[in-house]
Amino acid sequence: MVGGYAGKILEIDLTTRSLHETPLDYDEARKYLGGSGLAAKVLYDRVGPEVDPLSPENLLIFMAGPLTGTPAPTSGRHAVVTKSPATGIFAESDSGGTWGQALKWAGYDGIIISGKASSPTYLWVKDGDVRIRDASHLWGKDSYETDDIIKSSVGERAVVACIGPAGERLCKLAAIMNDGYDGRTTGRAGVGAVMGSKNLKAIAVEGSRKPSIVRRGELLENLKTIIPQIKEYMVAMTKFGTGNGIVATEASGDMPIKNWRQGSFVEGAGVTSGQYMAEHYLVRNYHCASCPIGCGRVIKVENGPYKTAEGAGPEYETLTALGALCLNDNLEVIMLGNELCNRYGVDTISAGAAIAFAMEAYEKGMISQEDAGGLDLRWGNPEAIIGLIHQIGKGEGLGLLLGEGVRIASERLGGLAPEWAIHVKGLECAMHDPRAYHSMATGYATGNRGGCHLQSASYLWERGPQAFKTAIPTMPFEWYEDRHGLENKGKLTVNCQNLMSVMDSLKLCKFVFNGRVGIENFANWTSCITGLDISADELMEAGERLYNLKRMYNVRHGISRKDDTLPSRILSHKRGTGGSAEFLPKFGEQLSEYYDARGWTEEGIPAEETLRRLGLDFAVKHLPVAARI
């Protein structure tokens, strides 16, 4: 037997209200691992270019990995995969918390949703028992309320993933929230809108069927050493959360400020940092399942105009997207904004990007105070930030435009607005700057879901090179030792993307690295859990396979080099101050190096031999005619 996996995938057609359990194909599982990898294969096989992302024919796939629900550190995660209504291409988004663990313990590796319910619906899955329930009473409720109401019906031990009002209205920034007030999120690329398009409000899960762990003793022995190491290395993360490095981030030039225009925000960084939050607002830490770190924040603002519930506090991305990016140094505003985004079910990165975009359009006279429903959108204005989040969440006023994402919004505004829309392939760029960490240039440009930092996360290597020697031990140190070095950064991106594909499939958190942990450990844990003999090389090759599979999904949708680009502001605007004042990535050459390292053509298309080498022969028929020569 193979451990780790539940061995079954649940399929639900909401149109016909039919349920189906498919036994896991373990050959496929070994090849595509699980999580976003295995889900990508399902999407590849069943959702072609002809499918509209918001039509019943699109699939919404929730998928755990073989490590989810096991003691492997930081494995409390699951992925959501679908075709994105925001970008029109491949989408994956992943989340921590306990929902993935509950899914696995309920007996499933994944749930594949197709069709569209005739009226609002939620699913209740408990230990192999699946119910399709009416959700009329939940429609319009925010994510925290929805969690409360469902639990009051099915019991407190259930874990709920749900959409808020934004997802119901098919807002392109809509997220799927899980774990209620703890505010875990599959946030990116509009996955919440797909859930809304299916009239699916929530999926509540509960389980007691822990997966088998074949070589449990060996695993626990390994963890006895490694977990204390992780804890020790991650102590700042535990104490101050992901915002712990925000002052250093500002100092390095990594933090995008004023819609990516400004180089410094020294005082603002200080008072929006994880340290400042811990000192003034932290109630307690939050740990995702099997996490020894606990970077999650539970905060509360008790007084003043920006009172919050006791619940999830903002992560680094949110601190910056609703903070520096909008030139806002009011942490209470960020914390309330974060809660509102969670309640409405809106991605905080894209929301912050949309607000910063609107502020720039306002500064430049293309949006008036009247357009903004009376809000004064000057940079950093707290009322504007809170007000726009309400408008986006409710789909009112300017929020209707901004809720389409900055690409569409800028095209509709016309004029120069597309020049200030900071996105790649329609996904708003995350809060790490390729002018500070040059490998992020290809990281964003070639991210399979668009402008995402987590699909390569190579800024981590360039930020703390010494600590990342163990992550991929075979990767030369000189590829990442100099963050402003111009050579080898394309190759760095390739390797990091492959590793991230592995982690997104096994389901591990990007914060597990600690100067000792790396791909060798992941292979060891996976081998112990599954009982298979899986090497680091096999995993890295699987990561490469998955990255190519997702790329081919996009290639079928017309993606090529012309789409692998960056906003000109990032390519050519020197900010003049801060830790990367005068640096720019050497983008064209980095991209060519990247393609070369990937075995892709100059046009950014996987070569046939690359696909065959990786066992993706079935994808050869989807190569553009031109790439088959």
Next chain:
Amino acid sequence: MVGGYAGKILEIDLTTRSLHETPLDYDEARKYLGGSGLAAKVLYDRVGPEVDPLSPENLLIFMAGPLTGTPAPTSGRHAVVTKSPATGIFAESDSGGTWGQALKWAGYDGIIISGKASSPTYLWVKDGDVRIRDASHLWGKDSYETDDIIKSSVGERAVVACIGPAGERLCKLAAIMNDGYDGRTTGRAGVGAVMGSKNLKAIAVEGSRKPSIVRRGELLENLKTIIPQIKEYMVAMTKFGTGNGIVATEASGDMPIKNWRQGSFVEGAGVTSGQYMAEHYLVRNYHCASCPIGCGRVIKVENGPYKTAEGAGPEYETLTALGALCLNDNLEVIMLGNELCNRYGVDTISAGAAIAFAMEAYEKGMISQEDAGGLDLRWGNPEAIIGLIHQIGKGEGLGLLLGEGVRIASERLGGLAPEWAIHVKGLECAMHDPRAYHSMATGYATGNRGGCHLQSASYLWERGPQAFKTAIPTMPFEWYEDRHGLENKGKLTVNCQNLMSVMDSLKLCKFVFNGRVGIENFANWTSCITGLDISADELMEAGERLYNLKRMYNVRHGISRKDDTLPSRILSHKRGTGGSAEFLPKFGEQLSEYYDARGWTEEGIPAEETLRRLGLDFAVKHLPVAARI
């Protein structure tokens, strides 16, 4: 009185068949000089964004400069200005020969054509007498035939500008030809299609009213010194034409080979050079009016499959576009191709680019031999080159697609084809490579008519820096002394564009430079001819004004930084061999430097203060809202 100018502009509305003479506004003439500058002002005032380029509302403006028709060396030129059907934005194209001189001598600085004739028509203009004549018998005739037929009717001293069959069919590559078998051309941006859209086959002109030259003695004294210098410096140009440098061009990496993919074409360059042509096919030189150089070729192929008439031979651009770009080393094929393009009235640069594009699409399996009407489009195949020119010229088969230009053709082909379409803003790039002469990166990217080499011509400075010190004496030598240097190239482009704007308005040829000649001479000649006291500074400021005026025309059409880009092949493909094997321009930074030097915003929009400084206050109201802050 002011000399040089004729003092009158002829306006013809072909819809109503009405004629009107407008006295030249000498204040406007001093501000916008003449040629493409003065015509740009007319277009700016009268053809807004709402006008379809092929509608009767578009204007087709022929304009001489104050030097046209005078003894000023290389002044035998005129401009055609219109809104381009190929790019949708500002178009200017200019030509040598004797047509511009004849126009001036006929008593006009320019002719502005509006409306659309109800049936094929030509104009006959002789010394202030203007006739609108039936051209039904000319419709379908090629440009050489048309020249013959019109002259047999109005006399041999007439000079004819006309379209061939391509212009009649509104082909986007259509040129306006002049001077019959001597094959002079306003080739670029589809100006011939605009003429065709007006049912205007030709304009024949003849005149005997030479313009007055106010300080004739001083001018002739100056020319007595300068003309021998020009002749001496340009001796290779006189002997071997513009193809004289083709071997050096190949060696430097400036020559685009195999659709911009290949770095070397040593043997091919040798047998398609001006030297080879002079040795084997040259009948005699051709001199445009007032030209001491005579780079024009009259050639004849007497035997074999590629026989030509005795007529215009190919220039450097044509030698490369129909040669190296298509991997063709058969000079006879180029010479016949050139004649066919002239006869059909097709731009040879864009035709060569379209053929190379088709060959790449064929290589990569996106165009079949059947699609190509049985032609085997393998690289360099003579039958394919000649065959495709016929198809483009006649609008048959694949020619219908290619005749739209590579931007549209690649979009219609879909797949990866846009990756191989080498154009800027819809205009196929000329035959000079920014990987060899880095300033050409911004030269192409910011060219007001798209991917044109002549709107900056800064490769001349980078190619022969010592000889260009006198062109703009105030420009620092270090801006252009190193062709692969990465600094100052944006500023170089700005200055060269301003100078070229002056030359395109006074009407001087880009080959007048000789290591002694420069802006000081142009100011002197213009002052002597007009009698005004015009300094080099005034001219350079006029050049800057004109470049901004044309930019503003494009800004009104939605152009901004997002459009100022280059094909990724040029930005990032290292060719690996040849004289610029590993060099790439630093594009993003060069563009920012360029905008800065221009006084434009980061988005590529002229700042209000820039417009006001240049006396373009009327254009401020056309700034995008966002640029008015």
